[in-house]
Amino acid sequence: MSSDTLANLLIRCPDRPGIVAAISSFLFRRGANITDLDQHSTDDEPGTYFMRLELQTARLDVPLPELRSAFAAEVAAPFAMTWRLEAAQARKRVAVLVSRHDHALMELLWAWRRGDLAADVAAVVSNHPDLRGAVEGFGIPFHHVPNDRDRRAEAEREMLALLEGKVDLVVLARYMQIVSGEFVARFPDRIINIHHSFLPAFAGADPYRQAWQRGVKIVGATAHYVTADLDAGPIIEQDVARVSHRHAVEDLKRMGRELERRVLARAVKWHCEDRVIVHGNKTVVFS
């Protein structure tokens, strides 16, 4: 095996015997080798089956479209699968929406520049002009689209014109603006937000102040897919840090920035590596 990963296969279907045999036999006959495999079945009745496969092939001449249509007919149809077969070299195009806070954005841009993020950052959009210089320094287009309660619809139209069909993922890196249900519907399971608390605790505004007032001993951050229901979308990743009575609200915000950077970077990385499957309001993360 000297070639690199060819493709990632993601599958969801009703659980029943024979799924692994059908998939692996199909791939073996086509000369594709399984280099990574992870699966999960839910416990409910009837269960749902999830799988993620990484494929390699020694024969460089296997055309992916042909593999797709054969898989559709021979395997996916009989098992009623929802599935995707993504070429590994097809890097996802990512847009980052940001307000004035730069920490989460910069974490992503630096990970991208270091080669730790297998994606292309196609654009940064902000409702403030402040970060133009920092973003353009990375050679990334920066778009200033003013946005507030009064011009929400207009701002979203402008953003859709910039992004729709041109990006595969929208990241809200502390965007601080409400995103409408209409906008969300254009990118189903393809908008990731970082919420600055351990959801579902402290949903809504100013969560670090809420946490301080409640006197919790641990604070957190949550990356989730955005749905029409604010702060209630499927959670991709969370992380936490210990705090004590010594930490004022400002300290929680500072510590929270560390958490937000880390949690959002992981969630975006996993999404871009096709490691996340959404199922209802939950996620299966094959990390």
Added chain:
Amino acid sequence: MSSDTLANLLIRCPDRPGIVAAISSFLFRRGANITDLDQHSTDDEPGTYFMRLELQTARLDVPLPELRSAFAAEVAAPFAMTWRLEAAQARKRVAVLVSRHDHALMELLWAWRRGDLAADVAAVVSNHPDLRGAVEGFGIPFHHVPNDRDRRAEAEREMLALLEGKVDLVVLARYMQIVSGEFVARFPDRIINIHHSFLPAFAGADPYRQAWQRGVKIVGATAHYVTADLDAGPIIEQDVARVSHRHAVEDLKRMGRELERRVLARAVKWHCEDRVIVHGNKTVVFS
């Protein structure tokens, strides 16, 4: 300094200059040495000052009552302090209320037997007879007091007869019964409960199922003082563990038992070592 710790001093008062000088000069004149000192001031205006001191003395003849009355007159009164001076060897008497789950109880009893808990477990009370053998094996009195919705008042009367004036701390180690506001009022800031979630997320019943349904990636447990307002009392300690889509509700419960044991044991230990000061609905923990 060859003697052991004599006493712990806990103080809360309005913040103003001169507090440390007044306390430390008083103790120095009385021949008491400060072996540990921790303090905290809140940022609000006017601030509140908190302090915890451990004292030693080379002269074994300093009577604590005399030290108390001198401190009251010379230091506490001028600074309007709320304070306690507790002899270190006066071990707190602890009662544990438990239902059928034994894990949190056993953690406390084993910590106590190993000498890791500076307290005396005076009694275990349960609404089920199941754990009598295990408890009496430790040489600790076990009381079976049936309790449910229909005989709440009667059960609490029986428990008060057993405990009031005889214990300094009541620990609800997964007691699974509502405790009335009247009962709580008899032990202000002296009832510790372990809640099996990361509060304030998932208050109420069956929190592990709630957590599973929300699809969180981290679960937690919370030890807090019990107030009339269920699951809303001052938090003493919390801890968390990572979970994934692979964990069913039963797995969360099993992992939660580990968290509950650890978090409750720490909270009880800190309370018994006079390390916790309640301030509104929050705690200052000098751990």
Added chain:
Amino acid sequence: MSSDTLANLLIRCPDRPGIVAAISSFLFRRGANITDLDQHSTDDEPGTYFMRLELQTARLDVPLPELRSAFAAEVAAPFAMTWRLEAAQARKRVAVLVSRHDHALMELLWAWRRGDLAADVAAVVSNHPDLRGAVEGFGIPFHHVPNDRDRRAEAEREMLALLEGKVDLVVLARYMQIVSGEFVARFPDRIINIHHSFLPAFAGADPYRQAWQRGVKIVGATAHYVTADLDAGPIIEQDVARVSHRHAVEDLKRMGRELERRVLARAVKWHCEDRVIVHGNKTVVFS
């Protein structure tokens, strides 16, 4: 699928295409359903492939011996597999060797009593009589086998007479005695030790003192398989806790006891659930 897990299949073989297809097709033809599957391939050339499968079957009449011989001929031989097919209900028999410290032993016994450890504790052996009462209170046989430098060989002969052929796993729960290479050779990859440091730091005696002297800010514990080379066997699990300048050696020991309990319990649990494959001086843990 209404039956429970029938068996766990563990495999190690040279990596090459077709392994998953061969195994899953074999099982599908025999009516066995895969309920859990985890795999790993090493990156070296040629790579090594590892797999763990959990099987169920709706037909209760599939005799495991017949399945084993068919698998050996049809799958294992062609792929040169090292493998085991273990009936899930065949609980491993565990012996615990212990000295005077009871914390790691008690953690295992309580996990076992609560049903959290899928194994049978067949015997506890100690070189001190102190823990007889506590152990027998669990209904578990206790054997006092004095052991020190002068009667090592004799003690090990006595222990072999008690254990060989009667237990599947030997756990050193702070046994504090050297175990000879001859003894180890009788239980290859079947002796688990808990070392009270973050190996490979602080191998040898009194690791908490070593850690304190070095001034580390984190201490740990390590569960590993015992090999002839002291403290150098394959690591199964590790965990850590934060410490500071405030912690004296005694504090590190106390905190270490918590770590040792947790780390050893996890390692023993995973071993008993057939989740660990040893590969050279490392482990693959399908947890």
Added chain:
Amino acid sequence: MSSDTLANLLIRCPDRPGIVAAISSFLFRRGANITDLDQHSTDDEPGTYFMRLELQTARLDVPLPELRSAFAAEVAAPFAMTWRLEAAQARKRVAVLVSRHDHALMELLWAWRRGDLAADVAAVVSNHPDLRGAVEGFGIPFHHVPNDRDRRAEAEREMLALLEGKVDLVVLARYMQIVSGEFVARFPDRIINIHHSFLPAFAGADPYRQAWQRGVKIVGATAHYVTADLDAGPIIEQDVARVSHRHAVEDLKRMGRELERRVLARAVKWHCEDRVIVHGNKTVVFS
């Protein structure tokens, strides 16, 4: 109290009664208010006492030099103290030495730009020219000083000319070059290095490969003061991350970069806030 913190006082002296009383009475008489106080006494005999105080004053006319000379005479001399009284607004001047890896450097520069690092980054020195653009983009002078085994002495002379007397702290942010004992002697307890392992495990070269070969389940990073004895200086901070058999050496390096950034940033921040006291080969960190 409307003024900000005036100064930080750090003290080390032989432990004996009356230290707190002497210091706090002195400050009270001078009109300085204690806004933060932390202390520590070692357990050995005779013990060593450490203290860190933050001071405020309502009278803006207290000259720090006068306070210093009064403190020296009235308090420090009688108690044989080693001490420093540092004006809080006197930000430390920091030089960062770096090779080609930019992650630890960028973490510091971004923390500095966001105002999370109470210091001035005075210069970046590298033995490679690669990072000039990135550094100068922050408005910070970049110096390329080639360095390898053959021109070590010359390189260090050049660096001393650039740094000595001009910076208060030298940070080795993955500098990858040996620093001579002579160079170290010019900055006693004022050079911080980030070592990419959990010291004392895996000292020396290529620690992530060492960790992978040993099969540890946790990897770490260590920030420490540099002494003449390589990788053996006083540890300031450590942190760890879980790994498994799935992680190749490259994965450990990637995860390690996260750890290195975080651990080094914390250590530098604490040093710059006068929170670290070196004592032998250990540190007291009042964080």
